[in-house]
Amino acid sequence: MESTHRAPRPAAGGEGAGASRQDDRRSARERLRSRLAGTRRPGDPLTVLAVFGTRPEATKMAPVIQELGRRPSIRVQVAVTAQHRELLDQVLDLFGIRPDFDLDIMRPQQTLTDITTRALRGLEAVLAQARPDLVLVHGDTTTTLAGALAAFYRQVPIGHVEAGLRTYDKYQPFPEEINRRLTDALCDLHFAPTPTARANLLREGIDPAGIFVTGNTAIDALLAVVQRDYRFRRDELARFPSPGRRLVLCEAHRRENWGAPLEEVARALRRLVERNPDVELVYSVHPNPVVADTIRRHLEGVERVALLDPPEYADWANLMARATLLLTDSGGLQEEAPALGLPVLLLRDKTERPEAIAAGTVLQVGPHEEPILREAERLLRDPEAYRRVARARNPFGDGRAARRTADAIEYAFGLRPTPPEPWNPEG
Known part of the structure; x- marks a missing residue:
């Protein structure tokens, strides 16, 4: 069993302080390696x-x-x-x-x-x-x-x-x-x-x-696959964004958003597309039927909306590199999108990645219809507001x-x- 005894430390900056810090580092290293010994x-x-x-x-x-x-x-x-x-x-x-x-x-x-x-x-x-x-x-x-x-x-x-x-x-x-x-x-x-x-x-x-x-490590993976001359594995993705249009991406599927919250997200997305003729929406629809049924009921057949099975990672990453705005409840996308200068609207009321909120790379709107629509249109219509988010420093890697x-x-x-x-x- 490890000893919990620690020798008293000299006062900071006093005689022997440097040696004490070295001893502390050595003790920590030895404690760690002892715990890992096999x-x-x-x-x-x-x-x-x-x-x-x-x-x-x-x-x-x-x-x-x-x-x-x-x-x-x-x-x-x-x-x-x-x-x-x-x-x-x-x-x-x-x-x-x-x-x-x-x-x-x-x-x-x-x-x-x-x-x-x-x-x-x-x-x-x-x-x-x-x-x-x-x-x-x-x-x-x-x-x-x-x-x-x-x-x-x-x-x-x-x-x-x-x-x-x-x-x-x-x-x-x-x-x-x-x-x-x-x-x-x-x-x-x-x-x-x-x-x-x-x-x-x-x-x-x-x-x-x-x-x-x-x-x-999400940033490591992202930078490894995003390429200027990337060729999509799924040909249908290469057409986005269409000439003269701005691409909005969405990926939302978390369990806490099933039911009424996801209904609000879907309604907000439909209104966003209908009110902004230069916007087209690509939604990566999770295969879980609870998610897919809700999204298709609200958005299937709507003009300028494409509902896709989840693209392969490299395709999705390079699609993000072409997009104007991302709406998501994903954890990882809060980290990846800022590395591409892509503003994120977070469709969650709480996040385990508060660094993104503090840095300004992610705007938290929750799964709520009116805040989603309001913030999305603000970023799409106010170039200076958009630049502030797109150019904020990525805190993740x-x-x-x-x-x-x-x-x-x-x-x-x-x-x-x-x-x-x-x-x-x-x-």
Whole structure:
């Protein structure tokens, strides 16, 4: 058991203060490495098992997996639950990732309990076979929690990419907020995307020795696929925007918006298109029938509205690069769109990414008809208001988050002498 005793520190700036700080850093490093010590023999590669199950997880984990794969000191394996089968496979193909383990748990009308129990049982068997030194999970899905819990039961160290995001409302977003909080409580290494996320973790008593501010790997993935001369895989997307028109994108599907909130979103979008003849709308319609039925009932057949099955990630990213405005309740799109100078209207009342609101890259309107319409038309009709949002500084990353994450893993396991320099949104 670790000792909780700490020697008294000299007064700041007094005699021995520099030595004390060095001792503190050395103690933190040793505390971290002691916690991660396993049965790996010196000289053997560090075995890292990356676990994920949905398209957003795969997108944000892909740069980390690729970076880890370039490190001679690390052997990386991939386990997917396929919580979302088709959407996941799109990203695996795009980034050339071949899973070592594929649980293929997706079933029609699956519940959260179904996903959790099937993923947990499947990952128990994967861990027994893979025998990793570190399990790496991402974000806030049910697969994330199941992966962390399975590793915890086997006393395998756990790393959490995109740790520390919070709304502190357990039902918004649901179930993601609790998935993320429980995962952070189980983890040993926390790769916080921003200083705000780090502060959340510290407030909750997480050991600072295991927290690394990396930036968000979503920006790494985005910058890797957006191209000036990009050729769309789906030919129908290449026509957007039509000559003389401005492209508005929408992607909204979160559980807390099912029912009346999504009805308000759909009504606002219809009014926006009907009142602005130079606007065309592309809605990426989630396959869940609860979402699809609502959106199609309000928007199918409306002039200048295209309802599409979710495009592949690279197609969607390059479509965002052509758009004028994005409306979404997605978490990841709040991070990605600002990197392209694309203003975002957030269709949620609470967000675990307050940095975007503070920076001015995202305007929070909630799933409410009148605020959506009012803010969308303000940005479309007021060039100066639009420029303020489009040119605001992106607080989420610089495209080097995967490198910092891999450096932090090597540092934590004693494979490099120094930690990575933390991501600083202020430059």
